[in-house]
Amino acid sequence: LHIEASVAGGERENEAFAVLVFHDITELRRLEKIRKDFVANVSHELRTPLTSIKGYVEALLDGAKDDPEALNKFLDIILKQSDRLNLILEDLLELSKIESGRVSFKQDPLDIRSVVERTLSMIKPIADKKGHRLVTELDDRLPPIAGDEDRLVQVLTNLLDNAVKYTPERGMITVAARLVPEPARALPEHRALELSVSDTGIGIPEQDRPRVFERFYRVDKARSRELGGTGLGLAIVKHIVEGHGGQVWVEGRQPQGSRFVVRLPLRHPSRLAAQLTETNT
Ligand code: ADP
DSSP: OOEEEEEEEEEETTEEEEEEEEEEOHHHHHHHHHHHHHHHHHHHHHHHHHHHHHHHHHHHHTTGGGSHHHHHHHHHHHHHHHHHHHHHHHHHHHHHHHHTTOOOOOOEEEOHHHHHHHHHHHHHHHHHHTTOEEEEEEOSSOOOEEEOHHHHHHHHHHHHHHHHHTSOSSOEEEEEEEEOOOOTTOOGGGOEEEEEEEOOSSOOOGGGGGGGGSTTOOSSHHHHHHTTOOSOHHHHHHHHHHHTTOEEEEEEOSSSOEEEEEEEEOOOHHHHHHHHHHHHO
8 A cells, every 4th residue: 555645734713733634546656557567568579679680680790691591591580570560569559549549439330240250261361371270159149239340350350360379280269259148137238249269279377367468468478479479469459348348358268278258248229220220321
């Protein structure tokens, strides 16, 4: 607990008084720490590829450029590291746009199936490359949801991209969507759509599960970097899902793997119906 105190005094009805005010600044301190950690993390993340680029350029200038094999190899590394810098910057910009509230999420009536289909067509080539099996399990009668299709495609892309990355060759990746069973007396607007991505991959230790949505948090830094990750994918996912009024979390699977669940609220059916009519006219 962090406390800040201030004293004020005066006189009232000929009696002197003093007031001691305590402010609980625990939350302020926490936010300040998050900000400092973030700046330190960004600097570190950017410095790693830069150091590598600088090292290889120096080696080339020192004479490695005269060896055609080394020349090719080093240039290739320099290119890869520059691409990586670019990717980190793009993700950072995206995240800062969302966090500053400069991105407003559309509330279009949309069919979750089209979100799944659009994403799968992009992911299939990289899943095929690793020999993964991609399976979809979509409930037959899924109601339309109100959301931003491009952003939701981004959510699913990030989750599937991770499932492909963190699952050894010839794994199985399942995308499922279902209506969460309505509790007996719940209001219609309390119903939700649950979208999940399950894999048979390396899994996430229980203590790391809540933290993987933090910016730059990784279970295994070296491995994640090697696989080309920026450490920002799940932070972006969380922001978009919460921007839709939803929640996201990860569960472990038996005997192995992870299951990421995105729960999106369903708007009141009549409101959505009205919106559908509006869009159609
Ligand atoms: P990265 O770019 O490192 O993949 P993310 O924000 O997408 O960053 O994910 C954060 C961390 O969560 C990853 O570094 C990895 O340790 C873990 N992770 C994410 N998805 C999975 C998954 N499907 N299986 C195992 N670990 C995962």
